Amino acid sequence: MIKKNILCVLLSVVFAAVMMIMPVPAGATDYYWIGGEGDGWWDHSGNWNPAGPPPNGMDHHVVLYSNDAYNRRVKMQEGSSVDIYGLYMSANGTGTMTLAMKSSTINFKSNYFSKKLI
Numbered sequence: 058m059i060k061k062n063i064l065c066v067l068l069s070v071v072f073a074a075v076m077m078i079m080p081v082p083a084g085a086t087d088y089y090w091i092g093g094e095g096d097g098w099w100d101h102s103g104n105w106n107p108a109g110p111p112p113n114g115m116d117h118h119v120v121l122y123s124n125d126a127y128n129r130r131v132k133m134q135e136g137s138s139v140d141i142y143g144l145y146m147s148a149n150g151t152g153t154m155t156l157a158m159k160s161s162t163i164n165f166k167s168n169y170f171s172k173k174l175i
Contacts, residue, residue, distance in 0.1 A: 085142060086117040090131055097157075099133045113140045116166065121146040123154040133161040140164045 088111040094103040102108045111117050119141050123129050129152065133139075141163060148154040 086111075086115065087120055088117055089120045090122070090129070092129060092131075097130045097132045099131055099139070100137065104131075111139065111141055113138075116142045118143045118145065120144075121154050121156060123148040123150055123152050125150040125152055127152040128155075129153065130155045130157055132157045133159075133163075135159045136161065138162040138164065140166065142166045 086107070088109050089106045090104060091106050092104050093106075094101045096104070098104065100110050102110065105111065111119055121129075121131055122145070127150075129148075131154075133156075138161065143165065144163070146154060146156065
């Protein structure tokens with residue numbers, strides 16, 4: 058168990074270092090999942106800050122983050138599609154962060170997955 062924890066810490070440090078040197082698109086907006094509506098749906102405005110969902114065709118990042126004991130599930134409507142620049146997804150507490158998709162697509166405009174770590 059200790060070796061697994063050390064490996065997780067080392068991988069996090071390497072990931073953070075790589076993210077710091079990656080370029081950030083000008084005018085990019087970060088959309089943070091807050092789950093304010095309590096229903097878990099990606100396309101419901103009150104689940105995002107700023108109010109969303111993140112629009113297609115923009116240079117923006119999506120941040121799905123959990124740092125506590127709550128289990129979070131982000132659900133995309135069946136058959137939906139979204140274009141985003143990057144994604145940061147993390148569950149650092151004892152809870153989980155799940156992205157549930159069925160016949161849905163997330164298209165990334167680059168290989169860049171985060172402009173900052175929380």
